[in-house]
Amino acid sequence: MTTQLQEIDPCPSCEGTRFQLLFTKKERDFWRCCGCGVERQYPLPTNEQLEQYYSRHYESGRLASMVEEQEMIRVRAERRVREVRPHLPPGRWLDVGCSSGAFVRAARGDGIDARGIELAAPAVANAQASGLPVEQSRIEDHQPDQPYDGVTAFDVIEHVQDPVSFVKNAERLLLPSGKLALTVPNLASVTCRLMGKRWYFYIPDGHLYYFDPRTLRALLEAHGFGVERIVAIPKAMTPRYTLGQLQQLNPLLAKLVHPIVQIMPDSIANMAVPVYVGEILAISRRAALSPRGSA
Numbered sequence: 001m002t003t004q005l006q007e008i009d010p011c012p013s014c015e016g017t018r019f020q021l022l023f024t025k026k027e028r029d030f031w032r033c034c035g036c037g038v039e040r041q042y043p044l045p046t047n048e049q050l051e052q053y054y055s056r057h058y059e060s061g062r063l064a065s066m067v068e069e070q071e072m073i074r075v076r077a078e079r080r081v082r083e084v085r086p087h088l089p090p091g092r093w094l095d096v097g098c099s100s101g102a103f104v105r106a107a108r109g110d111g112i113d114a115r116g117i118e119l120a121a122p123a124v125a126n127a128q129a130s131g132l133p134v135e136q137s138r139i140e141d142h143q144p145d146q147p148y149d150g151v152t153a154f155d156v157i158e159h160v161q162d163p164v165s166f167v168k169n170a171e172r173l174l175l176p177s178g179k180l181a182l183t184v185p186n187l188a189s190v191t192c193r194l195m196g197k198r199w200y201f202y203i204p205d206g207h208l209y210y211f212d213p214r215t216l217r218a219l220l221e222a223h224g225f226g227v228e229r230i231v232a233i234p235k236a237m238t239p240r241y242t243l244g245q246l247q248q249l250n251p252l253l254a255k256l257v258h259p260i261v262q263i264m265p266d267s268i269a270n271m272a273v274p275v276y277v278g279e280i281l282a283i284s285r286r287a288a289l290s291p292r293g294s295a
Contacts, residue, residue: 005034006042012163013038013215013222023197028204030197036218039187039210044161047138053205054120075272076236077102080154081110083233084181087283091149094142094173097156101127101134108132112150117142139169147175153182155279158207163219171224171286180225180284183233188212189278200249201278216282225284233281234274239264242275 004021008031011017016035019042023030032039045053080103090112095103098116100123107114115133118124127134135142151170160166170180185201186192187210192199201207211219213230220227243261246254261269 006031008042011035011038011040012209013211013218025197025202026204030202036215037187037212038215041204041208044208045205047161050159050161050206051119055122071270072236072238072241072272073102074106077106079236079274080152081106081112083281084150084152084283085110085112087228088150088152088179088181089175089177092146093150093152094144094148096139096151096153096170097159098127098134099123101130101132103152103154104132104134105130139166139173142169142173144173147178148173149175149178151178151180153180155183157182158184158201158209158211161208163209164223167219167223167225174286176286178286179228180220180286181281183279183281184211184216186212186232186278186280187215189232189280191278195250198250198252199278200246200253203249213280216280220282220284221287224287226287228283228285230280230282232276233279234276235279236272237275237277238270238272240269 006019006021007017008019009017011019011033014033014036016033018034019031019040020034021029022032022039028041029043030039031042093107093112093114095101095107095114095116098104098118099120100118101116104114104116104127115135116127117135117137117139118127119136119138121136124134124136151173153166153170157163157166167180174180185207192201201210217227217230239261243254243257246257
């Protein structure tokens with residue numbers, strides 16, 4: 001089989017333009033940077049296509065099922081607050097890609113002046129109906145009246161069309177003493193290595209970029225941040241919710257898991273427990289000499 005190489009848009013971590021085709025999934029091509037190993041989809045969807053995707057799936061698909069799992073979402077959000085609170089300055093936080101505002105609510109309950117931005121209009125309406133300070137916006141378009149002490153972005157940067165622009169804008173929104181906390185799927189995780197192209201994070205409609213700790217560090221350090229830590233991070237999951245996710249993302253694995261979940265008592269099937277699914281958390285500070293809004 002002939003290796004297919006192509007010159008495409010620069011890699012967000014090393015700026016290389018030479019990529020190797022890895023595989024095609026649901027008519028979407030996945031490529032690996034020959035310079036550093038970042039993986040990406042190419043060509044990318046438009047902003048309009050992404051916004052339609054998130055709104056549609058929030059209402060009727062995978063994201064709608066998340067809203068129905070209110071207890072698990074609450075537990076997950078409260079756990080995220082506990083995980084990042086020791087590393088981010090108190091004060092004003094912005095949660096980017098906040099969905100219906102569970103993390104915003106949990107952070108505010110812990111004394112943080114938290115607010116959020118989100119693309120999916122139904123999610124924004126849900127958050128606002130609950131009295132949360134959430135607005136519909138991309139990070140590039142967000143213009144607050146004052147900068148933030150902390151910016152959080154959980155499971156977000158893999159969705160964006162331009163990770164470099166995302167990181168630059170996170171830096172723009174922070175005070176000089178501010179910090180960024182973000183999570184991403186980890187290409188170096190055991191789950192990715194074992195599952196290959198069947199890895200549940202290879203989502204053709206939504207996940208556009210993939211990093212490992214080394215390439216994520218390179219991205220952040222090239223655009224205004226000093227990385228303090230990158231660590232494996234668990235996610236609160238219930239067995240029943242996990243099964244629903246697998247049915248959407250990996251039907252073959254879901255068939256194996258389904259009989260086990262079916263015989264579980266409800267108390268266990270709906271119990272949220274921390275699971276290492278193959279994600280990493282990065283905590284970064286604004287670089288001391290980085291001028292506001294610069295690369």
